[in-house]
Amino acid sequence: MKKLLIPISLTIIATIVYLFVTKTELTTPGWKAKLVSPAGLADKQFEPSATPTFTPTPTPVVYNNSTDLKKEMNSIDPQVSNNDFKQLKDLINSF
Amino acid sequence: MLPIILALVFLLFPSVSQARVTPNDYYQADRTAFNQHLNNLSADKRQKMVAADQLLNQINQSVCDRFQADVDKMAAVLEEAKRREGKGGAPTRVAYGQGQSQLDRAAYWLNYAAEAIAYQRSQDYTPQFTSDANASLGVSQSMNNLQSSLIVLRGKVLNAKTEVVKTVTEKAL
Numbered sequence: 001m002k003k004l005l006i007p008i009s010l011t012i013i014a015t016i017v018y019l020f021v022t023k024t025e026l027t028t029p030g031w032k033a034k035l036v037s038p039a040g041l042a043d044k045q046f047e048p049s050a051t052p053t054f055t056p057t058p059t060p061v062v063y064n065n066s067t068d069l070k071k072e073m074n075s076i077d078p079q080v081s082n083n084d085f086k087q088l089k090d091l092i093n094s095f
Numbered sequence: 096m097l098p099i100i101l102a103l104v105f106l107l108f109p110s111v112s113q114a115r116v117t118p119n120d121y122y123q124a125d126r127t128a129f130n131q132h133l134n135n136l137s138a139d140k141r142q143k144m145v146a147a148d149q150l151l152n153q154i155n156q157s158v159c160d161r162f163q164a165d166v167d168k169m170a171a172v173l174e175e176a177k178r179r180e181g182k183g184g185a186p187t188r189v190a191y192g193q194g195q196s197q198l199d200r201a202a203y204w205l206n207y208a209a210e211a212i213a214y215q216r217s218q219d220y221t222p223q224f225t226s227d228a229n230a231s232l233g234v235s236q237s238m239n240n241l242q243s244s245l246i247v248l249r250g251k252v253l254n255a256k257t258e259v260v261k262t263v264t265e266k267a268l
Contacts (some may be wrong), residue, residue, distance in 0.1 A: 013136045020251055063175035069263045072172050076165045078252040088150045088238055091143055095231035 125221045127189040135226045144222065147234045151241055156244050159216045162252050166209050169259045175203055177263055197265050201258040208255035215248050 063069070129148070133141050177198060220241045224233030 012201050045146065063171060065179070067175060069172050069176060070260070072168065073256065073260050073263055076168055076256055078162050078165050078249050078256070080158060080249050084245075085238060085242060088147060088154065088234075091147050091150065092231050092234050092238065095140060095143060095234070 098241075104234065118171055122219055124221065127223050128223075136230060136259070140227055140230050144224070144230055144234070147237075148222060151222070151234075151237055155193060155218065155241060155245070156216065159212050162212050162248060163209075163225050165252055166205065166212060166255065169205055169255060170209075173262065175206060175213065175257055176259075197258070197262045201255070201262040204250075204255045204258045208251045211248055211251045 037049070135146060136144060180198065220237040222230075222233035222237045224230045
């Protein structure tokens with residue numbers, strides 16, 4: 001029994017240390033991400049280019065009983081035109 | 096003793112699968128690679144690559160702004176339609192399957208389009224390249240990806256428009 005005392009103690013201590021390091025947040029936040037991502041990247045904060053909006057915001061235009069809603073809807077025409085990409089295509093051609 | 100020590104060897108190496116990798120990590124990795132590979136380009140192409148990278152983002156934002164204006168207009172039309180039906184103050188159910196009226200369906204798809212626009216705004220189209228040889232190919236691929244995504248987004252806005260038009264014509268408002 002005395003021969004097993006040291007290995008058992010080592011096992012218990014190692015298990016506790018392993019659980020402490022991998023299962024809790026008490027170590028430096030983000031240290032795990034640093035293991036698989038290039039050094040230092042985990043510290044950088046993501047800054048989105050625009051604030052997402054999840055509910056439509058009505059326009060300042062005030063509609064009333066005399067508004068022709070069908071006409072308003074007909075005026076809506078979402079398009080992705082080639083003009084949007086013209087400058088970029090010219091730039092690619094100049095590469 | 097030796098078998099126990101050998102059994103404990105796995106404790107020396109933290110499990111890679113437990114590491115947390117977020118979308119921000121991928122974004123930062125792409126940007127870091129982009130900035131590093133810029134040094135591999137000639138001065139002229141480096142300038143063009145930086146301009147192309149900025150243009151990709153500008154195009155994304157400007158088209159999303161246009162679609163957002165359309166969605167805002169549709170939202171105002173829907174609010175007016177609600178008011179004319181006498182439901183001006185009542186909240187609209189936007190959870191799919193909850194509402195039974197055309198008004199509720201239109202509100203759902205309008206909200207869906209608005210969320211899709213917000214999601215599209217946050218997308219990143221950093222060109223992938225390593226040298227002068229594949230610089231234009233990298234920008235072309237990013238441009239094609241952006242164009243495809245915007246066309247899909249347009250489809251969602253058109254779908255919302257269809258539903259709002261149905262609402263407006265249903266009650267002959």
